[in-house]
Amino acid sequence: MSLPTRLAALLLLASAALAVRAADDFSSAERALFMTNHLAAMKPPTTLRYGFRKSGSLESGYAEPVSVNLKPAADGSCCAVSADFLEGEHRVNLPEIEAATGNPVILYFLERDVREMKRLTKGQSTYFQKRIRMAIYQGAKEMSATVLYGGKPVAARQFIVAPYVDDPLKARFENLSGKTYEFTLSDAVPGGVYSIRTRVDGPNPAQPLLVEELLIDGAHRNP
Numbered sequence: 001m002s003l004p005t006r007l008a009a010l011l012l013l014a015s016a017a018l019a020v021r022a023a024d025d026f027s028s029a030e031r032a033l034f035m036t037n038h039l040a041a042m043k044p045p046t047t048l049r050y051g052f053r054k055s056g057s058l059e060s061g062y063a064e065p066v067s068v069n070l071k072p073a074a075d076g077s078c079c080a081v082s083a084d085f086l087e088g089e090h091r092v093n094l095p096e097i098e099a100a101t102g103n104p105v106i107l108y109f110l111e112r113d114v115r116e117m118k119r120l121t122k123g124q125s126t127y128f129q130k131r132i133r134m135a136i137y138q139g140a141k142e143m144s145a146t147v148l149y150g151g152k153p154v155a156a157r158q159f160i161v162a163p164y165v166d167d168p169l170k171a172r173f174e175n176l177s178g179k180t181y182e183f184t185l186s187d188a189v190p191g192g193v194y195s196i197r198t199r200v201d202g203p204n205p206a207q208p209l210l211v212e213e214l215l216i217d218g219a220h221r222n223p
Contacts, residue, residue, distance in 0.1 A: 026137075027136065027137050027138070027140060028140070028142055028159075029136045029137075029140035029142065029159040029161070029183075030136055030137055032157065032159065032183075032185055033102075033106055033136065033159065033183060033185075034102060034106075035102070036102060036192065037101040037102065038101070038102050038103035038185075038191055038192030038193065039070065039078050039079050039100060039101055039102070039103060039191065039192075040078075040101070041190075042070055042078050042079060042190065042191065042219075043078070043221070044070040044071045044072050044078050044079050044080075044222075045069075045070060045071045045072070045221075045222035045223075046070045046190075046219055046220065046221050046222060047067050047068065047069050047070070047219065047220045047222060048067070048068040048070065048103070048105065048190060048191045048216070048219050049065065049066070049067055049068075049216070049217040049218055049219065049220060050065070050066040050067075050068070050105065050214050050215060050216050050217055051063065051064075051065060051066070051214070051215050051217055052064050052065070052066050052085075052086060052212070052213070052214050052215075053211075053212070053213050053215075054210075054211070054212045055208075055210075055211045055212075056200070056202075056208045056209050056210040056211050057202060057207060057208070057209055057210075058200070058209045058210045059210075062090065064086045064087045064088075064090060065084070065086075065087070065217075066083070066084065066085050066086065066105070066108075066214060067083065067084040068081060068082075068083050068103070068104065068105050068108075068191065069081065069082045069083065069084070073098060073099045074098065074099075077099070079099075079100055080096060080097065080098050080099065080100070081096065081097045081100045081104050082094075082096040082097075083104070083105070083108055085108055085112065086112075092108070092111065092112045092115070094108055094111065103191045103192055103193045105191065105193055105196075105214065106183070106193060106196065109196045109214050110129075110132060113128075113132075113181075113198060113212070114128045114129055114132075117173075117176070120173070120176065121172065121173040121176065123172065123173065127169075128163075131163040131164060131167060132161070132163050132181070134163070135161035135162065135163035135181075136159070136161055139161055139162070139163075140159045140160065140161045141159070141160045141161070142157065142158070142159055143157070143158050143160075144156070144157060144158075145157065145158045145184060147184060147186060147194055147195075149186065149188060149189050149194065149216070150218075154186050154188035154189070155186065155187075155188065156184050156185060156186040156188075156194055157184070157185050157186070158182060158183065158184045158185075159182070159183045159185075160180060160181065160182045160183075161180070161181050162178065162179065162180045162181075163179070163181070164176065164177040164178070164179055165177065165178065175200070175209065176200055176209075176210075178200060178201055179198055179199070179200045179210075180198065180199050180200075181196070181197075181198050182195075182196070182197040182198070182199075183195075183196050184196070184197075189216050190216070190218065190219035191216070191219065193216065194215070194216055195213060195214060195215045195216065196213070196214045197211070197212070197213040197214070198210070198211070198212045198213075199211050
């Protein structure tokens with residue numbers, strides 16, 4: 001499946017895949033992640049900047065930038081979105097979204113994550129998409145948090161899911177089955193998404209097998 005096609009499948013998490021359920025049958029995590037207008041306060045043209053870091057004992061780590069570029073949509077509203085997601089051999093080519101309201105960095109992060117899960121396990125992208133979607137619908141743990149942004153503490157909400165802990169097929173990728181996803185949202189940061197983090201513990205929790213984190217750097221108003 002091509003990258004644009006897989007991203008389209010992920011976009012269904014926020015649209016058609018949700019629309020088949022009753023209006024009151026959405027989890028708090030779904031509403032926060034996929035049904036909130038994170039970009040409501042943004043004034044295009046603006047670039048949201050994030051740092052991405054991969055670490056852990058499984059593979060070599062790296063740290064690279066992510067930029068989400070916001071510009072006026074065809075009707076003048078916010079926002080048409082393009083992205084520069086990582087660099088060089090790690091770069092993920094992503095199609096432009098013509099009319100975004102929710103911050104697509106969430107979907108971009110998940111697109112890359114699904115791609116990596118496929119690479120590491122030889123499994124199917126659609127399977128990992130489904131497990132993540134169902135975990136966000138059925139099993140997200142929600143909590144309040146305080147995070148630092150601009151040197152100041154700000155209020156945030158965190159949603160944590162473990163899509164593969166109860167997966168009947170987890171024996172096929174046992175070393176990754178404990179993977180957790182942590183989404184941290186805050187109205188105090190531009191674009192509403194403070195960080196997204198995944199973690200896989202190894203035999204020694206102090207030495208994780210894999211950690212990947214996207215963390216906001218800030219926003220830059222373009223001329």
